[in-house]
Amino acid sequence: MKPQSSTVRWLCRVYGALLYAYPREFRLEYGAAMQQVFRDGCRDASRSEGVFGVLRFALHTAADWVSTTVRESAIPRAAMEQAQAVWSAGRRQAPRGFVTEWVVTILLYLFASTTLVQAYVVPTGSMEGTVRVGDHMLVDRVAYAEAGSVARRLMPYQDIQRGDIVCFLYPEDVRQTYVKRVIGLPGDRIRMVNKQVIRNGRRLIEPYTQHIDPSADSFRDNFPEGVSYQVTPRGRDMLANHMVNGEIVVPPDTFFAMGDNRDNSLDSRFWGFVPRGYVVGKPVIIYWSFEAPTSDFEGWSVDHALDVALHFFSKTRWERMLTVPRPQRAQEIGDTR
């Protein structure tokens, strides 16, 4: 036997799993042969057209899978035993079988809802001004994913850039997902002077920030000077090990993130860098925005359900619906040295 590429092996495994959508008798009778045919097809497609051929063949088979799982489950066995079924094969779209419909739904739910796009609600105001408390958004989980050998050619994967809004697992507690703006990439030197960020010696004009506290705080506004009781263990580690000449230097494979609501945001200043591997994705669209306090979005409550039911129309921020939180670049000015 010829050695196969890992992509083909992976596709064969996926196809093997998809065969479970066919009725049991059909799968037991033909499943092995179908897998064989699929593998043969992948191999020939890869020989003649390379990776694109394999993808085309896989997509073609996926379409075939959708229509034939429906057909195989929908045709009653009695009808199958009649020769009549022959001329309905490949032509008539039989009504969708209950089981198949559910299988397809569950598969879509399992894969699409967690690997491609996931819905989140924003409970806190650290990005207020850009993302508001009560914004429900869809997060594109693929955008920043590590590109595999095949996927690299299929979809435009992006590198994280300064100014991007990114969802990631909170490094101090990975059960929570945070949304912040990327301020510093590996190698960047970050400090703040009087609420203004200075990156690599250049002052940032950040149109997306808001400041709600006119007074100054030594640590929050002149980071990394001063001290704050809110600094976590990871934050202390950053201050101890990554400070060079009064500036924080972002280490490899991490980034420095801050909330747009600068005066009221616990961010990288307090808990350190975000590892690249903790990135969940990029918010793509706000599909619903509901005016309610933070506590209402941190768990499920009867009060909140009632509030939504009674004030759905008046408290929905209609103007925010279907808006896209866009990355914004800060303007860099001057040399402060």
Place this chain on the structure above:
Amino acid sequence: MSKPRDPRDLLPLTPPVFHILLALAEGERHGYGIMQDVARQTANALQLGPGTLYGCLKRMLAAGLVEESGERPDPALDDERRRYYRMTGLGREAARAEAQRLSAAVSAARARRMFARPGVAEGKA
């Protein structure tokens, strides 16, 4: 299982069924061999997926148009065993009847000048 006596009762065959029968006209083949041959016959216009292929084979077996002819490796591919299929007498008759039906349809189309290119038929340059 009651098989139709007259293969004409089975007409018209669906394109996948007809092309699978044509693929088996020259002798027995395994599933992937059928798939390749159908693609060749139709210049890739009809590419059967595994689900369509085995769904049709299942129904054709039930109708007695094809039968299994054992399991063995295909030396051209690898040493894995594959299930081979061959056409039955009824299958051959059904394919012939379908071919005649299509041929009659093609003649009717020609008689109605469906093959003439517009412009050329009217004698225009």
